[in-house]
Amino acid sequence: MTAALTLEQIGELAGVSRSTVSRVVNEQPGVKAEVRERVLKVIAETGYQPNPAARSLAGQRTRIIGLVIPETAQILFTDPYFPRLIQGIAQACNASDYALSLFLFHTTDDEVALSKRIAQKQLFDGLLITATYIGDPLVEYLLSSDIRFVQLGYNDNPQVNCVDADNFSGAYQAVVHLIRLGFRRIATITGPMSNLAAVHRKDGYLQALGDRGILVEDDLVATSDYTQEGGYQAMTDLLQHKPEAVFVASDAMSLGALRAMRDHGVSVPDDIALVSYDDLPLALLAEPALTTVRQPIKRLGILGVETLIDILRNGAKPPRRIILPTELVVRDSCGAGRRS
Amino acid sequence: MTAALTLEQIGELAGVSRSTVSRVVNEQPGVKAEVRERVLKVIAETGYQPNPAARSLAGQRTRIIGLVIPETAQILFTDPYFPRLIQGIAQACNASDYALSLFLFHTTDDEVALSKRIAQKQLFDGLLITATYIGDPLVEYLLSSDIRFVQLGYNDNPQVNCVDADNFSGAYQAVVHLIRLGFRRIATITGPMSNLAAVHRKDGYLQALGDRGILVEDDLVATSDYTQEGGYQAMTDLLQHKPEAVFVASDAMSLGALRAMRDHGVSVPDDIALVSYDDLPLALLAEPALTTVRQPIKRLGILGVETLIDILRNGAKPPRRIILPTELVVRDSCGAGRRS
DNA sequence: ATGAAAGCGCTAACAT
DNA sequence: ATGTTAGCGCTTTCAT
Numbered sequence: 001m002t003a004a005l006t007l008e009q010i011g012e013l014a015g016v017s018r019s020t021v022s023r024v025v026n027e028q029p030g031v032k033a034e035v036r037e038r039v040l041k042v043i044a045e046t047g048y049q050p051n052p053a054a055r056s057l058a059g060q061r062t063r064i065i066g067l068v069i070p071e072t073a074q075i076l077f078t079d080p081y082f083p084r085l086i087q088g089i090a091q092a093c094n095a096s097d098y099a100l101s102l103f104l105f106h107t108t109d110d111e112v113a114l115s116k117r118i119a120q121k122q123l124f125d126g127l128l129i130t131a132t133y134i135g136d137p138l139v140e141y142l143l144s145s146d147i148r149f150v151q152l153g154y155n156d157n158p159q160v161n162c163v164d165a166d167n168f169s170g171a172y173q174a175v176v177h178l179i180r181l182g183f184r185r186i187a188t189i190t191g192p193m194s195n196l197a198a199v200h201r202k203d204g205y206l207q208a209l210g211d212r213g214i215l216v217e218d219d220l221v222a223t224s225d226y227t228q229e230g231g232y233q234a235m236t237d238l239l240q241h242k243p244e245a246v247f248v249a250s251d252a253m254s255l256g257a258l259r260a261m262r263d264h265g266v267s268v269p270d271d272i273a274l275v276s277y278d279d280l281p282l283a284l285l286a287e288p289a290l291t292t293v294r295q296p297i298k299r300l301g302i303l304g305v306e307t308l309i310d311i312l313r314n315g316a317k318p319p320r321r322i323i324l325p326t327e328l329v330v331r332d333s334c335g336a337g338r339r340s
Numbered sequence: 341m342t343a344a345l346t347l348e349q350i351g352e353l354a355g356v357s358r359s360t361v362s363r364v365v366n367e368q369p370g371v372k373a374e375v376r377e378r379v380l381k382v383i384a385e386t387g388y389q390p391n392p393a394a395r396s397l398a399g400q401r402t403r404i405i406g407l408v409i410p411e412t413a414q415i416l417f418t419d420p421y422f423p424r425l426i427q428g429i430a431q432a433c434n435a436s437d438y439a440l441s442l443f444l445f446h447t448t449d450d451e452v453a454l455s456k457r458i459a460q461k462q463l464f465d466g467l468l469i470t471a472t473y474i475g476d477p478l479v480e481y482l483l484s485s486d487i488r489f490v491q492l493g494y495n496d497n498p499q500v501n502c503v504d505a506d507n508f509s510g511a512y513q514a515v516v517h518l519i520r521l522g523f524r525r526i527a528t529i530t531g532p533m534s535n536l537a538a539v540h541r542k543d544g545y546l547q548a549l550g551d552r553g554i555l556v557e558d559d560l561v562a563t564s565d566y567t568q569e570g571g572y573q574a575m576t577d578l579l580q581h582k583p584e585a586v587f588v589a590s591d592a593m594s595l596g597a598l599r600a601m602r603d604h605g606v607s608v609p610d611d612i613a614l615v616s617y618d619d620l621p622l623a624l625l626a627e628p629a630l631t632t633v634r635q636p637i638k639r640l641g642i643l644g645v646e647t648l649i650d651i652l653r654n655g656a657k658p659p660r661r662i663i664l665p666t667e668l669v670v671r672d673s674c675g676a677g678r679r680s
Numbered sequence: 681a682t683g684a685a686a687g688c689g690c691t692a693a694c695a696t
Numbered sequence: 697a698t699g700t701t702a703g704c705g706c707t708t709t710c711a712t
Binding site: 681682683684685686687688689690691692693694695696 | 697698699700701702703704705706707708709710711712
C-alpha cells in the first residue's frame, strides 16, 4: 500500500481530465466509448479506488449505511436473529457498494441524545433500525428529522418505511395447524405487549380461534417476555388450566415451556402439543424437535438495505412497507411430525 | 436537522478564527483558557459536530475501525461468540469516539481480492480481524501491507498483534479438574486442527495428562469440527473405548456428545463425566448443566479495540500480544457440581 | 496565542 | 464529449 492514486493521476495516465475519469468511475453518460475503455483500463491496471472521504465531502453522501441496534436488543443478541439479519444486511451492502457502520447503544445513555449525536455526525446516508418498541422515541426523533431510515420490524405508523415478516399470519398458520390436528383447548404464551410483533402473533392466535368458532379462554393466554425463564413460568401457570395444545411465540420460551412440562411430568406432544416461533437452530435440537414458524431473517436484512437504497435514490415519497411471508416447519412437538 | 454548522460559523459566533475553533475541538494546546471556554460554550449551545468526511480528507485519518469477519466465521455466527465480541468492540469504539465498520465476507470471493478492495478504500484507520485460520492469506496480505491490524485470536507469528483467551491453560484447567475428580481414562473431542485454538486446547489436554503421568491413548482423542453433529459422531466413536470422562472443546460439540450418550443409554455424569468449553447460554440449559470453560469474550473485544487504538497512536513497534485467562465454571456434567 | 492560507481528492456546475 | 473551475469542511503549516 503505497501512496494512493488520485483522479488527477489516473487522468494523466489516460490522457484525459480528472472530470472525465470521474464520469467513468461514476458510470455517468457523456463519455465516448473509446475513451471510457482507455480510462477503465488504466483504473484496472493501477487498482485505483476513489477516496471515500473526498467523495463524501464533495458529493454530500457517504455511501455508508448505518445499522442501529439499541440497548434493548443486546439481550436478544444472544439468539441468532441479529447475526442472521446482519449477514443479510452486510451481503446487500457489499453488493451495492455501500459500507456498513454499526451503532450499538451499549450505554445507558438516553437513546435520543445518542441518536442525535450520531445523526449530526453525518456519517451515513441512511439508517436501518432494529428492535424498536411501541412508541420508541428513536423512531419519533427520526421521523421528525430528515434522516432517511427503514425500520426492520413492523411499525403501525404508515409513514414509516418498514420491512418485516408477517407475524400475524405466521401465528395464524401455527394455530390453524393445531386446530386441524384436532385440538380445541389451545393456549398461548405471548411475548411482551410492548413489542408489536408479540401483539400481532397474539392477534393471529385469536383470529385463528375466532375464525373456527372456538371460544378464547382468557386463562389460556399467558403474557410473557420472550425469555426461557418467562416461558417456564408461563407454562407452569397454564398447566393448571389443562390445555391440549399451546402456541408459544418464541423458541426461547418454548425451551422453558418444555422444561416446565418435563418437570411436571407432562409429555410433549402426547399430553400437550406445542407449536413454536422462530426456528432457531435450537428448535431442531430440542426434545422433542420443535414444530415452529420460520422467518426469512436474512432476506429481511437484504430487503431492508435494498429498500433503503431505493429511498436514498428515489425519495421516500410513497412509504415502503414490505411484509414477508413465513413458513411453518413441522417437526415433532405438535404431534404431527412423525411422517417418514 | 437543518444545515450542519461549520467550523467557520462557530468561529464567527465565538469571535475567533476557524483555526482556533479547530484547536479547541481537537484539544490542542495553545489556546487561552478564556477563549477556549467561549468557544466551548458556543459549541455546546449549537450542538456542533465536526464533519467526519472533511476531517478524514484533511487529516488523513477516518476515525473508523474496521471489523473483518470472513466467510468461515459465518457458520459460527449462530453461536453467541461473535455477538458478544461485537458488543465489546462497539462499546470500546463508542468510548474512544471511533466509528465501527463491519466487513463481512459473505460471498465466495477470493478473500485476498476482497481484502485488497477493502484496504484500498481507505475507509478505516485500522482493522480488527477475527476467525482466521492457520496460514490465512488475509493475514499474510495484511502483514505485507502497511495496514495496522489486531487479530482477535492467537497467532503464532510474533509480529502479529493479537489478543486472545488462553486456550491452552483453559483446557489444561478443565482436564486437571477431571483428574482431580479421580478420572484417568479421559477422552477429548477437539475442534478442527486448522484452527489454532483447537490445537492449543488439545495441547492443554495432552499436557495436563502428561504432567500427571497419565498415558495418552490415541483412541481417546477424537478430532471433530466444533459442530453439534460432529460432537455426536465423535462421541459415538469414543464410546467404544469406554472413557470415564471426556473433555469436549466446545459447548456446541458437547450438546451433540450429550445426545450421543443419551442415545446409547450412557448417563452423564454418572457413567461418563464431561467438561466443555465456551460457556454459551446453552451450557446452563443442557441436561445436565455443563461444567465448562468460560472465556472473557466481551473483554477480548474491548481489548482488541484498545490495543488497535494504542497502535494507531503510538506505532506498532513492539508487537502487542495479549493473552487473557479463562475461568472454569463448575456445574453438573463433571459430577462435582452438586455443591449446595 | 491567534489568524491566514494552502491544500486533502473529489463532485458538479459551467464552459467550450 | 470533454475540460475548467469552484467549492465541500476540515487540518496544518506558516505568519504575525
